[in-house]
Amino acid sequence: MYIFVDYDGTLIKNPESEFFERYFFLLSKFSGIDLSEISRKVMKAVEETAKDTDNGKNLFEKFLEKISDNGDRKYWENLFMEFYKREFSKLKDIITKNDFLVELIKNTDKEVIFASNPLFPKIAVNERIRFVDLSPKRFCYIAHMENSHFVKPDPRFFKEIVEKLSINPADCVMIGDTENDIACEKIGIKFVHVDNEKEIYNIFVKGD
Incomplete structure (x- = not known):
């Protein structure tokens, strides 16, 4: 059995809104860009990236294209990489x-x-996993911007993973908390809400 696990609202109890509020505060402070401006610019780029169906480019490539103005792609790439290396770990506090x-x-x-x-590059996703005292090595596959071409609730997010791993959706279960996660059912993966602890226990312990 393959168990897909969501993060915000699932592996962590914090809602996405709380996480991103703190995220943008730190990013604004690090970049020197006004909070409202950096949050607006990043979220606009994320929204445009999610709508981009060109599967020839990964999500990180798409994002850098969307956020860049006047050929400043390298500036944004360096900014985010340095932020994730130097400041992102402070988010663990919340x-x-x-x-x-x-x-x-x-x-x-x-x-x-x-x-x-x-919605994060590999360096940040691995850190998010460490936030909950798990090792990235504990997972047989980790979705991040560099190896993904679609975002939830697009069912192609799940389809891409099962095809890469050559696994049967019928042998998988998705544990999550929102409609984004329920989209897994469109390709035949069973969805289990994170609040259903009895069923989750049986999945992990008994393989039911």
């Missing part, structure tokens, strides 16, 4: 991890897939 789910992942022999929406 994280409330889902201890129940984290402990199941630590102790299971099942294959676990990190299936949060790939």
Whole structure:
């Protein structure tokens, strides 16, 4: 069995809004760009990236194209990479991890897939995993901007993963908390809400 796991609202109890509020505060401070301006610019680029169906480019390439003006792509790439190296770890202070789910992942022999929406590059995604005291090595696959071409709720996000791993959707389950995650059902992956702890326990321990 392959277990897909979401992050915001699932592996961590924080809603996305709380996480991104702190994220943009730190990014604004680091970049020297006004908070409202940097948040507007990044979110606009993210929205345009999500709508871009060109699967010849990964999400990070698309994002850098969308956010760049007047050939300043390298500036933005360097800014984000330095931010993730130097400041991003401060976000751990606000994280409330889902201890129940984290402990199941630590102790299971099942294959676990990190299936949060790939809105961060690999360097940041690995750090987010460490925020909940897990190792990136614990996952058999981690979705991030560099290896993804679609974002949830586009079912092609899930389709891309199962095709890369050559696995059957019928052998998979997705644990999440929003409509974004329920989109997995469109390709035949079972969805289980994170609040259904009894069923989640059975999945990890009994393989039901």
